[in-house]
Amino acid sequence: KNQVEQSPQSLIILEGKNCTLQCNYTVSPFSNLRWYKQDTGRGPVSLTIMTFSENTKSNGRYTATLDADTKQSSLHITASQLSDSASYICVVSHSNTGTASKLTFGTGTRLQVTL
Amino acid sequence: SQTIHQWPATLVQPVGSPLSLECTVEGTSNPNLYWYRQAAGRGLQLLFYSVGIGQISSEVPQNLSASRPQDRQFILSSKKLLLSDSGFYLCACATSGNYEQYFGPGTRLTVT
Numbered sequence: 255k256n257q258v259e260q261s262p263q264s265l266i267i268l269e270g271k272n273c274t275l276q277c278n279y280t281v282s283p284f285s286n287l288r289w290y291k292q293d294t295g296r297g298p299v300s301l302t303i304m305t306f307s308e309n310t311k312s313n314g315r316y317t318a319t320l321d322a323d324t325k326q327s328s329l330h331i332t333a334s335q336l337s338d339s340a341s342y343i344c345v346v347s348h349s350n351t352g353t354a355s356k357l358t359f360g361t362g363t364r365l366q367v368t369l
Numbered sequence: 370s371q372t373i374h375q376w377p378a379t380l381v382q383p384v385g386s387p388l389s390l391e392c393t394v395e396g397t398s399n400p401n402l403y404w405y406r407q408a409a410g411r412g413l414q415l416l417f418y419s420v421g422i423g424q425i426s427s428e429v430p431q432n433l434s435a436s437r438p439q440d441r442q443f444i445l446s447s448k449k450l451l452l453s454d455s456g457f458y459l460c461a462c463a464t465s466g467n468y469e470q471y472f473g474p475g476t477r478l479t480v481t
């Protein structure tokens with residue numbers, strides 16, 4: 255069964271601190287892995303997308319890593335800001351059919367950045 | 370780049386009433402379109418996807434249906450809502466050759 259598990263479920267950090275979110279998946283065949291940021295009551299917004307051959311990708315203060323051998327990914331947030339407070343969702347695509355790909359979503363990590 | 374519109378933004382409907390949610394896309398042509406539902410504390414669940422006008426694939430059997438009357442219009446419907454239909458409904462699109470899926474702002478549906 256295709257599954258994406260994220261940890262921790264929720265996280266509270268102080269503004270300016272770094273944090274790392276984890277994602278483990280059992281999806282086959284693997285196509286790509288994405289991290290999305292979802293503000294409360296809004297649609298998810300893409301942060302990074304990585305294919306099998308990529309093991310790291312950055313988007314500003316967000317850096318995602320991928321270990322396709324262990325089927326693990328992490329999202330590292332540097333120098334957190336209050337606006338980083340959101341849910342972060344790990345999504346794995348398990349189809350090679352291009353844009354009609356099937357996605358398996360994690361339940362997300364709820365991050366709260368406080369003063 | 371594409372822009373996805375969804376309406377209404379929020380909706381409160383009684384059990385047994387009909388439903389129609391609309392999604393329109395700007396800035397692209399012949400996109401693949403998707404309807405997802407996000408229940409509280411759960412991951413997004415794919416409901417329907419469409420690769421072209423009139424072409425609908427259903428992922429989960431339920432009392433919902435989808436239609437694509439125009440290239441950039443995707444509609445989610447129900448004849449009789451159930452309490453379990455409550456949730457946050459998201460429309461997404463992807464363009465040919467691009468693995469990225471872009472999401473709309475969502476519709477919060479509460480069935481009472």
